[in-house]
Amino acid sequence: MPILETIGLEKRFGGIIATNGVSMSVEKGARHALIGPNGAGKTTLINLLTGVLRPTAGTIILEGRDITALPPHQRVRRGMARTFQINQLFVDLTPLETIGLAVSERLGLGSDWWRLVGTKDEVTREIAETIERFRLTDVMHTRTATLPYGKQRLLEIALALACRPQLLLLDEPAAGVPEAERQELLATITALPADVTVLLIEHDMDLVFSFADRISVLVNGGLFVEGKPEEVARDARVKAVYLGEELDA
Amino acid sequence: MPSAADDVSAFLARRGRWSPLEIAFWVFVFATIWLFPGKYLIMKDTAVLALFALSLDLILGYAGIISLGQAAFFGLAGYFAGLIAKYGIINEPVFALICSGLVAAGLGFITSFLVLRGSDLTRIMVTLGVSLILGEIANRYSNVTGGADGLQGVDIAPIFGLFRFDLYGHTGYVYSLIVLFLCFLLARRVVYSPFGLSLRSIKGNPLRAGAIGIPVNRRLIAIYTLSGGLAGVAGGLLTQTTAFCSLDVFSLDRSADLLLVLIIGGTGYLYGGLIGAVIYKFLQDWIASLTPQYWQFWIGFVLVVIVLVGRERVEGWTAAARAWIVSLGARRFARPARLRASSERR
Numbered sequence: 001m002p003i004l005e006t007i008g009l010e011k012r013f014g015g016i017i018a019t020n021g022v023s024m025s026v027e028k029g030a031r032h033a034l035i036g037p038n039g040a041g042k043t044t045l046i047n048l049l050t051g052v053l054r055p056t057a058g059t060i061i062l063e064g065r066d067i068t069a070l071p072p073h074q075r076v077r078r079g080m081a082r083t084f085q086i087n088q089l090f091v092d093l094t095p096l097e098t099i100g101l102a103v104s105e106r107l108g109l110g111s112d113w114w115r116l117v118g119t120k121d122e123v124t125r126e127i128a129e130t131i132e133r134f135r136l137t138d139v140m141h142t143r144t145a146t147l148p149y150g151k152q153r154l155l156e157i158a159l160a161l162a163c164r165p166q167l168l169l170l171d172e173p174a175a176g177v178p179e180a181e182r183q184e185l186l187a188t189i190t191a192l193p194a195d196v197t198v199l200l201i202e203h204d205m206d207l208v209f210s211f212a213d214r215i216s217v218l219v220n221g222g223l224f225v226e227g228k229p230e231e232v233a234r235d236a237r238v239k240a241v242y243l244g245e246e247l248d249a
Numbered sequence: 250m251p252s253a254a255d256d257v258s259a260f261l262a263r264r265g266r267w268s269p270l271e272i273a274f275w276v277f278v279f280a281t282i283w284l285f286p287g288k289y290l291i292m293k294d295t296a297v298l299a300l301f302a303l304s305l306d307l308i309l310g311y312a313g314i315i316s317l318g319q320a321a322f323f324g325l326a327g328y329f330a331g332l333i334a335k336y337g338i339i340n341e342p343v344f345a346l347i348c349s350g351l352v353a354a355g356l357g358f359i360t361s362f363l364v365l366r367g368s369d370l371t372r373i374m375v376t377l378g379v380s381l382i383l384g385e386i387a388n389r390y391s392n393v394t395g396g397a398d399g400l401q402g403v404d405i406a407p408i409f410g411l412f413r414f415d416l417y418g419h420t421g422y423v424y425s426l427i428v429l430f431l432c433f434l435l436a437r438r439v440v441y442s443p444f445g446l447s448l449r450s451i452k453g454n455p456l457r458a459g460a461i462g463i464p465v466n467r468r469l470i471a472i473y474t475l476s477g478g479l480a481g482v483a484g485g486l487l488t489q490t491t492a493f494c495s496l497d498v499f500s501l502d503r504s505a506d507l508l509l510v511l512i513i514g515g516t517g518y519l520y521g522g523l524i525g526a527v528i529y530k531f532l533q534d535w536i537a538s539l540t541p542q543y544w545q546f547w548i549g550f551v552l553v554v555i556v557l558v559g560r561e562r563v564e565g566w567t568a569a570a571r572a573w574i575v576s577l578g579a580r581r582f583a584r585p586a587r588l589r590a591s592s593e594r595r
C-alpha cells in the first residue's frame with residue numbers, strides 16, 4: 001500500500017500550469033527521488049503535498065486518507081514532514097529551542113502555557129537524542145543565524161525529523177552546502193531511519209542514484225518517466241530532456 | 250557522567266529562573282510605595298501604562314502582531330468597569346476588574362480573526378479601525394457613557410470591602426502595583442512556556458512553524474485574546490482608580506503612546522513595557538514642568554534620538570550589566586538574541 005498517492009494533481013498560477021495532472025504514488029519505506037530540470041515544478045509539487053499551496057484540481061492521499069483540504073500543521077500531525085530548499089529556520093532561536101519546539105508540539109504540549117519548556121523528562125530526552133544524532137551538541141546554545149551553513153542544513157533536517165514523520169520530504173537538502181561540510185550531510189541522509197519513507201528532490205545526480213530505489217522525473221509540471229534508477233538512467237528520453245539540459249547549463 | 254540530556258534539562262530549567270536583577274527590579278518597584286509617598290498619582294498612572302504596554306508587548310514582541318488599536322480593549326473595559334460600579338452591578342473592585350478583563354478578552358477573541366490575515370499595514374489599519382468604531386459607539390450612546398463629559402458618578406467600593414480608595418492615591422497605587430505584578434507573573438509564565446516558545450517561532454517564521462505542526466492561527470488567536478484581556482485589566486484599573494472614564498480611553502493617542510513606550514523600552518523581553526512606561530511618564534512629567542507648552546516637542550526629540558542612536562547601541566551599553574548578571578549564575582535572562590529579534594521585524 002502506498003503511503004502517499006496523488007491523483008490528477010494540478011496547479012495553475014494564472015495561465016501557467018506549474019503542476020500538470022500528476023498522479024504518482026510513494027510506497028511505504030521507499031527511498032523515492034523526484035528529479036527534473038529547473039522550473040519543472042518540483043518545489044510546487046512539494047508545496048502542494050505539504051499544504052502550503054492549494055491545488056487547482058486533484059487529490060492527495062496520505063495513508064489512505066484524503067488530506068487535500070487539510071492545512072499544513074494537520075498534515076504534520078498525520079505524519080508528513082518536510083525540509084526546505086532554502087533554509088526556513090527560526091534564526092533567533094537556538095538549535096535546542098528549535099528542536100524543543102517540534103518535540104513539544106508533537107507530544108501535544110505546544111499549547112501548554114503554564115508549564116515551563118522542558119520540565120517533562122520525555123521532552124528533554126528526545127531533544128537531547130535528536131541533537132546528538134545530528135551532531136549539533138556543540139552548537140546547541142548558539143543562535144541559529146550564526147551557525148555555519150552546513151550546520152543549518154543539518155538542523156533543517158533534524159527539525160523535520162523531530163516531528164517523527166512517517167513520510168519525510170527532502171527538498172534539495174544538499175543545495176549550496178560547501179564541499180567540506182557535504183560528507184557529513186550525505187552521511188546523515190543515508191543514515192535516516194529505515195522506517196521513514198523518504199521523498200527526495202535533488203539536483204545532485206550522485207546523491208540521487210546512490211540513495212534512491214525509485215525515481216520519478218518531472219518535466220514541465222507533468223510526470224515524465226517513473227521507474228527504478230537503472231531504468232531511468234537508461235531511458236533515452238530522460239537523457240534528452242533532463243541530462244541534455246544539464247549539459248547545456 | 251553529564252549527558253546531553255542532563256545538559257538540556259539543566260539549561261531549560263535555568264531558562265525560566267528569576268535572575269537577581271529581576272528580583273531587585275520588583276523589590277524596588279514595591280519599595281516605591283514607601284520611598285515616594287508624594288508621587289502616588291503619577292506612579293499609579295505609570296503602573297497602568299506599564300500593564301497596558303505589557304499587553305501590547307505580548308502580541309508585538311512575542312507574536313509579531315503590530316497593533317495601533319490596543320485602546321479598544323482598554324476603553325471597552327474602562328467603560329465596563331465604570332458602568333458596573335455606577336449601577337452597582339458588581340461592587341467589589343477585584344471581581345469587577347476580572348470581569349472587565351474578561352469582557353476585553355472576549356473582544357480580543359472576536360477581533361483576532363481580523364488580524365490573522367494580512368500584512369503589518371493591514372493589521373495597523375484593522376486594529377485602529379476597531380478602536381475608532383468603539384470610540385464612536387461610546388460617543389453616540391452618550392446617554393449611557395456620558396459622551397464628551399465622561400462617565401460621571403462612578404463610586405468604587407472598598408477593595409474586598411476593606412481598603413477604601415483614598416484621595417492621596419495610596420490605595421490606588423498599591424492596588425495597581427499588585428495587579429500589575431500578578432499580570433506580569435501570568436505573562437512571564439506564558440512566554441517561558443512551550444506556548445510562548447511557539448509564538449516566537451511564529452513571529453520568526455510562520456511558514457516553518459506550520460511545517461512542524463504548529464497551528465499558527467490558533468496560537469495567534471489565543472495570544473491576541475490574552476493580550477486584549479490584559480489591556481482590559483489596565484483600562485478597568487484606570488477607571489477604578491480615578492472613578493471616572495472618558496472618551497479619550499479609545500483615542501488613537503493612547504494606542505500610539507503605547508507603541509512609543511515599547512520603542513523606548515524595547516519589545517520581546519517583558520520588561521520593555523515596564524521600563525518604557527517609567528521613562529515615558531517621568532520624561533513627560535519632567536519636561537512638562539520645564540516647558541508646559543512644548544513638552545510634546547521634547548518627547549518627539551527624544552524619540553528621534555533613540556531611533557537614530559539605535560537599539561543595538563543601547564544594548565551595547567547594557568552589555569556589561571548583562572555579563573554581570575550571567576556571572577551571577579542566572580543565565581539567559583536578557584538574551585541578546587531575543588532583544589535583537591524584537592527590535593525589528595523583517
